[in-house]
Amino acid sequence: SLDFMQALNDMETQIDDRARQLQVIEDILSSRALNNAVSPGGRPVSKGWLSSYYGKRTDPFNGRQAMHKGVDFAGKLGSDIVATAEGVVTWAGKRYGYGQLVEINHGNGYSTRYGHCQQILVAVGDKVEPGQKIALMGSSGRSTGPHVHYEVLKNGRQVDPTRYVRASR
Known part of the structure; x- marks a missing residue:
């Protein structure tokens, strides 16, 4: 019986x-899984096309060379803009140059910006999920037509969003 107790103990x-x-x-x-949820991935639009890349380009307003610190997705006025990762809304309103802007903090040093919105559907402090509709595409601010200016920031600095856009979920 001592053997039995020992065997039970071992088990x-x-x-x-x-x-x-x-x-x-x-x-x-x-x-x-959390890392995947908070790392930006995929496109910030459900419909639309990539119309301008990250990097040096000719400024459409003054014709000078300028750094474009995001990518632009053009589409129909009022079409959906979606969050590319889980996070918390840290800005929802007008900001110089961006027009109506949504900014989301994803933790892990990542945040994303969605500029030139026609209408914002979230408020500061809201928790958002990947693919959630956060705004409608517009042409507010410094814009030449309906599009979303999409930025990915890592530790507060804009990085090329293209690799994140390609990392579709």
């Missing part, structure tokens, strides 16, 4: 060890 230890290992695996997988 309990093995089960505890397994439970700890599974917890570690679960933590790794959930942090990976």
Whole structure:
């Protein structure tokens, strides 16, 4: 009967060890899933086309060379603009140069901006999910026609959104 108790004890230890290992695996997988949810991925529009890339280009207003710190998706006035990752809205309103702007903080040093909106459908403090409709496409601010100016910021600095746009979910 002492052998039986010892065997039971050994089994309990093995089960505890397994439970700890599974917890570690679960933590790794959930942090990976969170990373995917908060890293910008895919397009900020459900309909529309990429009309201007990130980088040096001719400014449509003054004809001079200027840095374009985002990508533009053109489309129909009033079409959907969607969040490219989970996050919290940190700006929803007018901002110089952007017209009506939505900015979302995704944690992990990432944030995204959606400029020139016709109408904003979220408020500061709102939690948003990937693919959630946040605004309608417009031409507000410094704009030549209906489009969304989309920026990805890493630690407060604009980076080329193209690689994130291609990383579709």
